[in-house]
Amino acid sequence: MSFRHSTLLASSLAVLLLAGCTVGPKYQRPQVPVPPSYRGGAVVNSTPADAKATAASLGAEKWSTVFQDPVLQKLISEAITNNYDIRIAAQRILEEQDQLGITRAQEYPTLSGGASYNTIGLPASISKALGGNNNNSNTGRKNIYAGGLSLSAAWNLDFWGYYRSQTAAARDQLLASTWARRMTIDTVVENVATAYFQLRTLDAELAITRQTVAARKNSLQLTQTLERGGSGTLEDVRQAQESLYQATAQIPDLERQIAQEEDALSILLGRNPGPVLHGNLSSVDWPDPHQVPAGLPLQLLERRPDIEEAEAQLRADNANVDVARARFFPQLSITGNGGTDSSQFKQLFDGSNILWYVTGSLTQSIFDAGSLRNNLHLTQAEKQQQVLTYSQTIQKAFQNVSDSLIALHRYREYRAQEEKYVAAAKDATRLARMRYKGGATSYLEVLTNDTTYYQAQISLLTAREQEAISFVQLYSALGGGWQ
Template identity: 35%
Template structure:
């Protein structure tokens, strides 16, 4: 009982000490406010919205759900979590003694020249025992530090999966909007081609009537060919963006799930950005970087513990006999207790180098953590800067579209009345088409900005 009490006491004391440095979160290397932030941007961070609440289009929500089920990259991220969880269980298991049961038999012959009796001897031995094999008493926290490091790596992997999920949701939404915009451009190109063909027919009739010249007919033909090329180009882009969306979803796309036109997909036109420090509580990539920093901090504790003596226990108890039939009879009890203390004396600087590596790894992890915060700050600041001028860009572009459309209408009237040549009509039409294409781009940027801001603020990953 006294031996058992000593063993229990040793197990309790083992692992109570850690030589890892006290962890302190590094200060965020970013300003306390967004550049040129408004009062709304500096207010409280909005409550996190799940993507099912943020995105309003039922078809888009269906595609996002399919992507979360079938996307291969996200599947790899989930498998990485399972792997990290298993590695943590391995490290945690080292903090407890491992009990094994064994049954063995041996037969040994000693020649007469070596036997004490001067006669050849054959020795049989049968053993059945339960014991502990090389259990380390973690007086200096080496095993505990390795366990803590494995736990932090597991948590970092889990945060990395959440970050991958947020990115996937945003990528699917952005690809959806890109496809919708290209369909709008394709529709505009088809409309322009129809108009150009109609104008070409009109001019051909006027040439045949002697009212217009062959130059006007050739100019009309160039506009038809240009419109045909634009239609082919946007048809290709529609197919390419549809393929990109299918790759993100990881499954074939049905036609009813594809967007018909460019339209709002988000529940909120604007999102309060809060203050930069609140990103530490929201962005999973920053939390993952901090967990990796904490793992590196724990590895320093393990490296420091290697400088101190290690104490291991090997113990077994059971029965032994020469004959198998006598194995479990009275008086066959056997036990062994082998404590071992190893004191490091000289290793050529190996332990010192290992500690230096652990400390440098911690410094690298700090740099990665600070860089993650700075990248997050830039992501949000860029999205806020774009949002700040998006309304003005949209108003200006809409006004430009209206002006160029009116100019084209008036120019076409003057041409039909014979007051001007067809070249002025072509210029006015080209400006109108260019303005309408640019308007589609501005509308796409405005909608994509909502998705980007939602992602950069660590939008709901549930």
């Protein structure tokens, strides 16, 4: 084997080895302290059956399984399809897909071709001076024809993983955008469910207020009848009127709140502000939060879209560090050009008319006033910042779950006490009305108990609303909603 062939073989082997090299360390997920359980988890998963299902999680369930109210399901489905934030997030994914295609194309050779055709007409004087044969006997002019084909190729050899790292960064950016869209869906589902339960609470409050108005109208008629019969007083009539007007004044304000809540929900649905579907008040399917498996905190790292998005961004930043490191090394490119040119088409592909050449170039920065070094430090700082962002995102996720678990448990207790409060206030109001009709007490006692009963009903609605919203927030905090 000749020295020339040995050198060529060694060079080829070196190219094959270097083509797989990268200059940065392999990505490793940062170590983040993970608690063994959620604070507040024990108060929800307190039964033996719940303990057996510790590894299960509400967040793994589909939203259509968690929210079984048919009206709410229709609203969520419409929001996922038409919400502008979700649609914008989807367009960002398409943008990142195109960017990935552009970046990945740099790893491959480029090839371009061309064709040319030229005609030169020489006047007779020049043609005669050149001594050529005229091909136009009438004018003495001479026409010269020429045509050609060309082909060029270029390839930047990726010895140090410069282009591969750029592709990896673009791929992780695409993944981050995908998780960002899922997080947007999660947020929209949470907001729609929350707005729906708030709207239904206002509907129920309006219904109770109208019932209260009707009852107080009857009370006013009763006081007027008793006053005319001499067994009542004008003061009782005035107190009945005050309580009636006070309750009636609540109706316009509740109708305002309902209309504004509908407008907010319409925007979430991708509509212009306007009425939305409520459904029958008696058919509202409030979530049952008595059995809520929270799962293990470690599972949250693989389920919450915002955590996955933060890690994908971290991997992209890690790849950008590799890109910055690769710029310190020489860049090798190969360029080839070839073509053919002839005045006769049949000789266009004749070997004597073909021209080609291949060149290679090696470029290395000698002096850049610290630009490469500072660029590397910049990417490293961005990566470290994202490490902190990733860790912070996880901690906030744990806090979201713990806060939601605690809130759900406390609002459950609150609602149970409010139910007892409503039952007691209702009975006290009934007894006060009976005593008033029998002349055993003044209307003031009726008014006091009636006001207490009305406030107790509103408080119970608020407790039930907060319990339902806490359930929605827990589902979202556990990474549910985007499935």
